[in-house]
Amino acid sequence: MSTAIHLHNTLTRKKEPLRTGRPERVTMYVCGPTVYNYAHIGNARPAVVFDLLSRLLRHDYPQVVYARNFTDVDDKINAAAAAAGLPISAITDRYIDAYHEDMRSLGVLAPDLEPRVTDHIPAIIELIAELIARDHAYEAQGHVLFHVPSYPAYGQLSGRRTEDMIAGARVEVAPYKRDPMDFVLWKPSTPDLPGWGSPWGRGRPGWHVECSAMIGQHLGHTIDIHGGGQDLIFPHHENEIAQGTCAHGALYCRTWVHNSFVTVDGQKMSKSLGNVLLVRDLLAQAPGEAIRLALLSTHYRKPLDWNAQRLQAARETLTRYYDSLAKVGHIDAVPQAAPDPKVLDALRNDLNVPGALSRLHVLLKQLDSAGTDAHTAQARSVLLASAALLGLLQQRPQAALAALQPPAAAPSPSSSPDSARIDALLAEREQARRDRDFAKADALRDALRTHGVTVVDTAQGQQCRPATDRAGNEHPIHSNEETRC
Known part of the structure; x- marks a missing residue:
């Protein structure tokens, strides 16, 4: 072996x-x-x-x-x-x-x-x-x-x-x-x-x-x-x-x-602080691959502090990779290419993901500087085989780039009949949080989602964003893209 x-x-x-x-x-x-x-x-x-x-x-x-x-x-x-x-x-x-x-x-x-x-x-x-x-x-x-x-x-x-x-x-x-x-x-x-x-x-x-x-x-x-x-x-x-x-x-x-543990903006995650971040709410902000990369950006035995900057950095990193892969998409890949030995060495060393990611960056530079189609095909194949060990870069580049784009601004406040109902649900949920009735607050979050509103709890209170489906289609919201509820 x-x-x-x-x-x-x-x-x-x-x-x-x-x-x-x-x-x-x-x-x-x-x-x-x-x-x-x-x-x-x-x-x-x-x-x-x-x-x-x-x-x-x-x-x-x-x-x-x-x-x-x-x-x-x-x-x-x-x-x-x-x-x-x-x-x-x-x-x-x-x-x-x-x-x-x-x-x-x-x-x-x-x-x-x-x-x-x-x-x-x-x-x-x-x-x-x-x-x-x-x-x-x-x-x-x-x-x-x-x-x-x-x-x-x-x-x-x-x-x-x-x-x-x-x-x-x-x-x-x-x-x-x-x-x-x-x-x-x-x-x-x-x-x-x-x-x-x-x-x-x-x-x-x-x-x-x-x-x-x-x-x-x-x-x-x-x-x-x-x-x-x-x-x-x-x-x-x-x-x-x-x-x-x-x-x-x-x-x-x-x-x-x-x-190790996950903190949010330097604080322990807890319902009492209102900073429990649900995966499905984060998926309304960024594609799953960006969330995955953000979770892997700190060694697994060290505490990971989740914040907007970490997620944005992951989004930008993936955009850089997929940009390069999109440019060479017309070149046939080398079949059954093996992962890079240095990526494997890093992962075999107590899952040293930061070391593996550093080596992936070197492989990206090799792809960008490849002078012939043969060298490009080899470099791309090794990069993809190596990234697959981390569960990264396995999507079609154009689709991935589209998903990585920041979400469009939400529509301005609406005067539709739903607005009053949404406001009432938000007020009821805020009261449930104050009463520490978290089961009711969770149920009201689900109800708001049916009206196209994603609610994220933060230390500053409820934050509202437009809900999206798995295809990335935005649903209407009666408030700005990210605002206090």
Whole structure:
């Protein structure tokens, strides 16, 4: 095989050559979204980062099995379903479809497997029963809990001492716990909540056990790579290790990879600050490829600050590339050209995307300076093959350039009958945000979209823009292109 891929392993806190259970096969599991709302830019970063890693793995390994799950039973999902008077599947199916649409717009390829929690209840029950049989879990008042002291290595991934974890975590105080750190594997469901029959009564799984069960069913007891956002290290991934190791007596995962956080204009993204940026709202401002490049512009292990300048820089960079590609579109490409070795070297070095992008710039200069059609064909083919590893430059140049143009100015305020309705919805949504009724605010955002208005929350308040469809056609708006609502 080619030069080994090196990744920073969160467990060992150092960069290591990738080790796999079989020489020509690699398994990777990434924690996907909990589907009760549209994906925001923080959800998009791991999707793009691990899409990049999967592309690199597929280049280097004959067989890759990449699984990314959907959490489709959760207290937030239950609340949304109850508020709407719908089964949870009506909520989760809607947002799974929306997630797929948004990720496709960002050039994220579909993983090999997309397991849903609700399809794996028998596997979850089986895993819990095994943990009870091995004295790592116990039943108490209709709950089943993992007993953390039964696993002395607990805390290795996060590097935290147990007393620090108790002080720093939102530990549920419950009289039936044997230890404050014990966490729920199974919990009872009241008649109004989703539930499944089990040896411990009708109930539903705890969050952490779900991923361990899905991994065991689809990828085996030991996987090669487990990925996710940095916020999942503790307690989610810490708990996964404890469950998986104790249930099977085997190494749970060889390499843990975590991407860092996304901030917005230097601030932590949160609903209380009003700066949660939905991917579909950003897609009204710029094509998905520009958003993808902006997400890749900072190394995955460093925090990424999202701002208008970053997105504009990505738009300008892509315009420069597609301008050059459009000029040589009449020249036939070299079939099956290999990616540039220096791009591969950069990506194999812990996904050094900034290094890979720097090399792409050199390849662009080589394309621009090629003196013959043969040299041009070779340079273009190597550039495109190299960019494909990053999920970039795969569109027709003319179409890409048209999409990269800044949006046209919106029509001036209209006196149409819709204007009064839009104003009323905007006022109602602003009040919902002040009342911290975020579910209502999200519903009103969707209602405004049907009137051709995209609303983006910022620290300065609501911002309105004309909504666009996936073809880029602008829908009318009663206010200026970007204005306070």
